[in-house]
Amino acid sequence: MAIGVTTLAVALLALRLRYGFDAIDESYYAAGSYRFALGLRPILDDLGPHQFASYLTSPLVWAWLSLRGNLDGIILALRVTYFVASLIAATVAFTLLRKLLDWRIALVSVTCALGLVPLLIFAPSYNTIAILSISLGCSLAGISLIDRDRPQLFLLSGMALTLAAIAYPTLAVVVVVAIPLLGWQSRSWKASALMAAGVVLAAMVFLVTIRGTLVVVPI
Numbered sequence: 001m002a003i004g005v006t007t008l009a010v011a012l013l014a015l016r017l018r019y020g021f022d023a024i025d026e027s028y029y030a031a032g033s034y035r036f037a038l039g040l041r042p043i044l045d046d047l048g049p050h051q052f053a054s055y056l057t058s059p060l061v062w063a064w065l066s067l068r069g070n071l072d073g074i075i076l077a078l079r080v081t082y083f084v085a086s087l088i089a090a091t092v093a094f095t096l097l098r099k100l101l102d103w104r105i106a107l108v109s110v111t112c113a114l115g116l117v118p119l120l121i122f123a124p125s126y127n128t129i130a131i132l133s134i135s136l137g138c139s140l141a142g143i144s145l146i147d148r149d150r151p152q153l154f155l156l157s158g159m160a161l162t163l164a165a166i167a168y169p170t171l172a173v174v175v176v177v178a179i180p181l182l183g184w185q186s187r188s189w190k191a192s193a194l195m196a197a198g199v200v201l202a203a204m205v206f207l208v209t210i211r212g213t214l215v216v217v218p219i
Contacts, residue, residue: 002104006111017079022121029125037062042210053126053167079122089132090114092139099146126167133164145186154191158198166206
């Protein structure tokens with residue numbers, strides 16, 4: 001029964017991707033990525049607080065433009081990207097919940113979180129990237145707390161939380177709080193150290209990438 005409900009929910013979500021269009025928010029998300037794909041420089045050319053989320057998805061738009069030569073179908077491509085990311089986050093959340101609950105309850109719980117989103121815009125944005133990254137980071141940390149032989153997940157957890165902070169900068173507070181909280185919960189400095197290493201690694205990769213685009217050409 002639980003498997004049937006989940007299969008139906010995922011199938012309906014996949015079908016939903018081809019219908020409806022938000023001419024305001026969804027267009028705004030795609031337009032931000034499109035501008036970066038055309039060469040807009042983050043921070044220097046854009047002072048908006050949502051720019052980093054658009055910057056994260058700009059490689060997809062750039063690749064789409066390179067392959068097709070136009071933006072035909074880019075909205076659907078971004079929706080599929082969000083859908084796949086949602087399935088990944090849901091799978092990791094299920095992996096955690098099945099360690100705490102009966103697998104059927106865990107599966108239905110994840111399905112509800114994945115499917116009961118009638119008003120959610122199915123697109124990668126500063127909201128959705130942050131939500132999925134927070135979910136992924138917390139789930140990975142939870143799995144590692146239970147499975148003590150998988151400490152590397154703390155590293156991945158820190159990277160996921162950093163991605164959330166990049167997409168939604170005020171969530172950096174969550175990252176700062178999560179590191180000592182994890183150490184207290186696990187009673188191990190190693191867990192906090194690994195999460196902090198993940199944060200530093202993800203932040204350095206992002207900063208190096210950003211720095212590579214901040215080229216000021218003298219007039």
